[in-house]
Amino acid sequence: TVGAVALDRNGNLAAGTSTGGMTGKRWNRIGDAPVIGAGTYADNRSCAVSATGWGEYFIRVGVAKAICARMELAGDSAQAASDAVMADVKALGGDGGVIVVSNSGDAIYSFNTSGMYRGRATSEGMNEVAIY
Amino acid sequence: GGWSLAIHGGAGTIARENMSAEDDAAYRTSLQAALDAGAKVLAEGGEALDAVEAVILLLEDDPRFNAGRGAVFTWEGGHELDASIMDGRDRDAGAVAGVTNIRHPILLARKVMTDSPHVMLAGKGAETFAKEQGLETVPAEWFGTDFRREALERMKAKELSALDVDAKFG
Numbered sequence: 001t002v003g004a005v006a007l008d009r010n011g012n013l014a015a016g017t018s019t020g021g022m023t024g025k026r027w028n029r030i031g032d033a034p035v036i037g038a039g040t041y042a043d044n045r046s047c048a049v050s051a052t053g054w055g056e057y058f059i060r061v062g063v064a065k066a067i068c069a070r071m072e073l074a075g076d077s078a079q080a081a082s083d084a085v086m087a088d089v090k091a092l093g094g095d096g097g098v099i100v101v102s103n104s105g106d107a108i109y110s111f112n113t114s115g116m117y118r119g120r121a122t123s124e125g126m127n128e129v130a131i132y
Numbered sequence: 133g134g135w136s137l138a139i140h141g142g143a144g145t146i147a148r149e150n151m152s153a154e155d156d157a158a159y160r161t162s163l164q165a166a167l168d169a170g171a172k173v174l175a176e177g178g179e180a181l182d183a184v185e186a187v188i189l190l191l192e193d194d195p196r197f198n199a200g201r202g203a204v205f206t207w208e209g210g211h212e213l214d215a216s217i218m219d220g221r222d223r224d225a226g227a228v229a230g231v232t233n234i235r236h237p238i239l240l241a242r243k244v245m246t247d248s249p250h251v252m253l254a255g256k257g258a259e260t261f262a263k264e265q266g267l268e269t270v271p272a273e274w275f276g277t278d279f280r281r282e283a284l285e286r287m288k289a290k291e292l293s294a295l296d297v298d299a300k301f302g
Contacts, residue, residue: 001141001199002192004139004183004184004188007137007180008179008183009174009177010179012219012220012221014179014181014219015184015217016187016217018188018191018192018199018213018238018241019215020199020204020212021204021212021214022204024204024207024287025207026206033216033227035216035252036227036252043223044221048218050140052140052142095143103220107137113143115147117163118139118140120136122134123134123175129160129163129164129167131148131151131156
């Protein structure tokens with residue numbers, strides 16, 4: 001799975017995700033990537049989210065929408081909202097991670113796997129990629 | 133205003149202890165190229181949607197990642213690709229599921245968002261829509277890599293049920 005989330009200079013957010021699914025999948029299994037609200041979500045009132053991981057759990061938790069909702073309705077930070085929702089995924093037995101950009105420009109990761117290929121950059125000068 | 137960008141290339145399929153220095157460098161180079169492509173769009177005043185698209189186009193063509201070229205194999209030995217995109221301005225969204233011959237599923241997802249009244253299209257119908265929209269198609273061989281094929285063969289050799297397969301070999 002690959003994904004990207006962005007905030008542009010006009011304050012607009014967007015999210016995208018693309019995937020080949022899982023090795024050896026059958027029965028036209030569809031993971032979380034194309035399910036809006038699970039693997040992908042963007043709302044200028046809160047944040048943009050793209051996920052990777054065990055899709056069925058992300059669908060059950062509604063990961064991407066849940067993160068945005070916690071930020072909008074409970075006032076959570078992007079990191080706090082993401083960590084809470086990923087903990088929910090883990091509690092059910094799922095694994096994976098999310099990238100999130102908030103409407104205030106925070107660019108964060110949250111994941112419960114040992115590795116997640118990721119990167120982030122901002123107009124403030126941040127520019128980094130990481131694997132583990 | 134300022135801009136921000138975050139990207140991911142999946143949760144990783146190579147354990148840290150098994151990743152060579154060359155592999156590590158290659159993954160970081162690919163991620164940096166994708167990050168730079170999106171950052172360039174944003175730094176020049178472009179739209180968030182275009183930055184997201186710029187990142188994913190590169191990663192879909194990069195055989196190191198499980199999307200587009202380099203996608204994992206299904207049980208039957210094919211490829212079924214999914215993608216989605218969403219615009220935070222108005223919560224417009226587009227998604228495709230289970231397409232098999234579209235070089236860039238993210239472009240098709242965006243077309244669903246911008247040029248159809250729907251949010252998600254799947255399978256043959258999505259491919260028909262892609263053809264009508266003039267999107268690039270490729271033969272199945274485009275997506276396959278030895279690394280992914282061997283992963284399927286290793287999995288089948290273990291004679292696991294498909295449920296075990298999905299659970300353990302994502």
